[in-house]
Amino acid sequence: MSESYFWWTEEQKKVAREVGQFVEENFTAAEEYYWKKEFPWHLVKRVAEKGYFGAGIPREYGGMELGATGSCIVAEELGRLYAVGHVFVVSMLAGLEQILKYATEEQKKKWLPKLAKGDELGAVCITEPFAGSDAANVMTTAEKDGDEWIINGKKRYITGAGVSDRYFIYAKTSEEKSDRKQYAHLTSFLVEKGTPGFSLERINPLIGFENVPNGYLSFEDVRIPDENRIGPVGKGWNVMMAGLNFERLIAGAVFVGTLKDIIKLLFHYTQRRVQFRRTTDRYQGNQNEIAEIISMYRMGRVFSYYCAKEIDDGKEPMINSSIAKMVISEYVRKAGQKAIQVMGGDGLTKFYFAERLMREGKIGEIVAGTTDIQKMIIYRFSSMLPDYNASMRMRWNEDINAPIISNADSKFKGFEVNEENILKVIAHDYKVNPGLYMTIDDIREDIGTGRSKTRKIVESLEEQGLVVTYRDRASNIKLVKATYVGLQKAFPKEYYEWYPEWYADADKF
Numbered sequence: 001m002s003e004s005y006f007w008w009t010e011e012q013k014k015v016a017r018e019v020g021q022f023v024e025e026n027f028t029a030a031e032e033y034y035w036k037k038e039f040p041w042h043l044v045k046r047v048a049e050k051g052y053f054g055a056g057i058p059r060e061y062g063g064m065e066l067g068a069t070g071s072c073i074v075a076e077e078l079g080r081l082y083a084v085g086h087v088f089v090v091s092m093l094a095g096l097e098q099i100l101k102y103a104t105e106e107q108k109k110k111w112l113p114k115l116a117k118g119d120e121l122g123a124v125c126i127t128e129p130f131a132g133s134d135a136a137n138v139m140t141t142a143e144k145d146g147d148e149w150i151i152n153g154k155k156r157y158i159t160g161a162g163v164s165d166r167y168f169i170y171a172k173t174s175e176e177k178s179d180r181k182q183y184a185h186l187t188s189f190l191v192e193k194g195t196p197g198f199s200l201e202r203i204n205p206l207i208g209f210e211n212v213p214n215g216y217l218s219f220e221d222v223r224i225p226d227e228n229r230i231g232p233v234g235k236g237w238n239v240m241m242a243g244l245n246f247e248r249l250i251a252g253a254v255f256v257g258t259l260k261d262i263i264k265l266l267f268h269y270t271q272r273r274v275q276f277r278r279t280t281d282r283y284q285g286n287q288n289e290i291a292e293i294i295s296m297y298r299m300g301r302v303f304s305y306y307c308a309k310e311i312d313d314g315k316e317p318m319i320n321s322s323i324a325k326m327v328i329s330e331y332v333r334k335a336g337q338k339a340i341q342v343m344g345g346d347g348l349t350k351f352y353f354a355e356r357l358m359r360e361g362k363i364g365e366i367v368a369g370t371t372d373i374q375k376m377i378i379y380r381f382s383s384m385l386p387d388y389n390a391s392m393r394m395r396w397n398e399d400i401n402a403p404i405i406s407n408a409d410s411k412f413k414g415f416e417v418n419e420e421n422i423l424k425v426i427a428h429d430y431k432v433n434p435g436l437y438m439t440i441d442d443i444r445e446d447i448g449t450g451r452s453k454t455r456k457i458v459e460s461l462e463e464q465g466l467v468v469t470y471r472d473r474a475s476n477i478k479l480v481k482a483t484y485v486g487l488q489k490a491f492p493k494e495y496y497e498w499y500p501e502w503y504a505d506a507d508k509f
């Protein structure tokens with residue numbers, strides 16, 4: 001049984017034990033389905049009977065109400081059943097958070113109990129032939145016709161295509177440039193299997209998706225009632241974003257259990273494989289690889305559940321959910337590669353699941369937003385955090401005769417604000433950070449003056465060739481540094497010199 005964390009509720013711990021037991025009992029059956037390349041309908045039905053599809057759904061709509069933590073617990077275990085895990089994830093992602101946040105009470109009552117019971121599988125349909133990472137670029141259209149919408153277009157890479165009954169799609173409802181600019185051109189809908197004009201176009205043969213159907217969908221004048229619209233017209237992007245943190249978290253968590261399985265396999269295998277009259281677990285290199293996999297498993301797992309707790313506490317962990325999804329996918333791919341190395345040729349055969357783990361990890365690095373896109377999110381949102389944007393000014397410390405990070409005022413603070421002194425501030429900064437420009441705010445802070453006055457003086461210094469500026473597209477000054485002429489004018493050359501004590505005077509010139 002996997003370790004439970006101290007912050008889990010008794011109910012979450014109980015479900016973890018039960019779903020763990022369920023997976024142990026069905027592990028062999030899942031492997032059989034994998035080998036037969038057959039969709040595991042029977043296992044999916046068993047998961048549905050247990051109510052696990054309703055892990056994150058409130059009780060009033062027929063779910064287990066175990067929150068993001070409970071959903072992760074179920075995903076972690078079901079991921080060990082391979083196709084079942086993938087189907088569980090997409091079915092959860094096919095509108096759970098979106099319906100909870102955007103649907104009307106009537107729609108919630110209609111869709112959520114079906115989702116919770118799992119007697120209908122769901123698929124999420126964002127990607128199109130011409131819209132991948134650029135998810136807002138969907139070309140599928142939805143046109144209003146009385147109380148109905150007519151959908152035309154194509155979706156691709158849809159996990160659960162064909163076997164799902166419920167398809168959560170995003171379609172374009174406005175061609176206005178201004179709507180596109182404000183991400184107000186999309187609307188989300190639920191389309192049911194069997195609706196005339198809605199068909200399965202193709203099944204993708206993908207690495208790592210042996211018995212998981214993933215395919216293309218075609219919509220030709222598909223008429224759906226307005227009741228199937230989730231959220232307001234033009235708010236599709238917001239609906240998509242509503243479930244993002246939960247989706248990324250679950251997309252990562254589904255792989256966590258497989259990391260533990262590979263650790264078990266490696267201990268088992270290396271204790272039974274003998275080379276050079278020693279079992280291969282005695283080789284330090286193999287131990288190192290296994291130790292690294294264990295570290296990845298434990299780090300990835302604890303971080304997932306930390307992130308789940310944040311969601312359960314009502315936070316929107318945009319950065320952390322991207323990190324969770326990104327690092328776990330990477331861990332799984334790396335763990336697969338390491339496991340293959342530890343097992344040698346056996347690792348490369350399909351009889352052990354080391355090579356499958358590597359392929360699964362690679363899928364994780366593409367699906368639900370590629371690793372590059374996660375990095376983009378992590379960087380962009382972090383760059384807005386005041387925590388990471390606090391001042392790190394360096395000041396010249398006369399006692400130790402070196403530049404050090406300091407909160408002290410600049411030695412120019414309180415000087416008269418004129419061209420001569422502002423040039424000194426900028427030139428002095430060359431001594432402190434020779435390779436860096438200063439912002440207008442840095443200069444203001446150092447001497448103590450207003451923004452427009454500083455700008456004017458800097459512009460005048462620029463005209464005289466004493467400073468150079470770096471400007472934005474609107475031609476506003478962003479950064480300033482002194483030219484060599486400016487440096488000479490501000491201070492004598494000795495001002496900028498610095499030598500360590502051990503450096504011989506005789507070698508100076």
Ligand SMILES: Cc1cc2nc3c(=O)[nH]c(=O)nc-3n(C[C@H](O)[C@H](O)[C@H](O)COP(=O)(O)OP(=O)(O)OC[C@H]3O[C@@H](n4cnc5c(N)ncnc54)[C@H](O)[C@@H]3O)c2cc1C
Binds near residue numbers: 124126132363372
């Ligand atoms: C196994 C599998 C299952 C999937 N299941 C579903 C599903 O159920 N529903 C669904 O809607 N979609 C699904 N997808 C689609 C998946 O979400 C997309 O494949 C993914 O978002 C990447 O889009 P793309 O494949 O078109 O690659 P592209 O967007 O064409 O990207 C190609 C490369 O360019 C990089 N790139 C693109 N834009 C940027 C940028 N701005 N900055 C830096 N790098 C960039 C990408 O990181 C990538 O490396 C699935 C995909 C796979 C492989």
